[in-house]
Amino acid sequence: MITSPVFAGKRYAVLGLARSGLATVATLAASGAEVTAWDNREQARAIVSPGVTLADPMEIDLVGFDGIVVSPGVPLNTHPIAKKAQAANVDINRALFDVDMVAPHVIE
Numbered sequence: 001m002i003t004s005p006v007f008a009g010k011r012y013a014v015l016g017l018a019r020s021g022l023a024t025v026a027t028l029a030a031s032g033a034e035v036t037a038w039d040n041r042e043q044a045r046a047i048v049s050p051g052v053t054l055a056d057p058m059e060i061d062l063v064g065f066d067g068i069v070v071s072p073g074v075p076l077n078t079h080p081i082a083k084k085a086q087a088a089n090v091d092i093n094r095a096l097f098d099v100d101m102v103a104p105h106v107i108e
Contacts, residue, residue, distance in 0.1 A: 001027055008032030011064060013057040015081055016071025017044035024069050025049055036060065057081060062088035069093050 010033050014025050017039035025037045029049045036053040039045055045054050057068060058081060068085050070092055076082050085092050 001030055003027060003031040005031065010034070010066040011036070013037070013060075013062065013065055013068045014071075015039075015057055015068065015079075016074045017041070017048065018071055018073055021069070021071040022047065024071075025052055028069075033066075036065075058084060062090050065090045067091045067093055 007028050008031055012028050012033050012035050014021055014028070014035060014037040017025065017037060021037070021039065022044075025035055026049050028035045029052055034053075035049075035051075036055050036057065037045075037048050038054065038056045048054060062068065062085060065088070068081065068090055070076060070079075070081060072094060074081070076092070082092060
């Protein structure tokens with residue numbers, strides 16, 4: 001698993017816990033981030049990494065989060081998370097290693 005110290009001490013919400021979502025949760029948690037994760041499917045929530053908070057990002061206050069990672073299966077053009085993130089001034093990323101998410105931390 002790839003980890004990075006750039007995520008340590010930061011707060012992320014992950015929406016969608018299929019393959020990429022679960023991998024993102026595990027990587028962020030192993031990197032020292034505080035992670036809140038959610039999927040509508042109970043079986044997906046049941047296998048989330050220990051220490052991860054399970055909460056629907058549509059039901060919590062997103063102010064103070066450093067980012068929201070949305071799994072590819074979540075349609076951003078129709079899902080209300082995009083507007084909620086914008087209102088909280090929180091960036092949305094499609095995948096953990098989205099260039100927009102990682103590049104500012106590695107390119108100086």
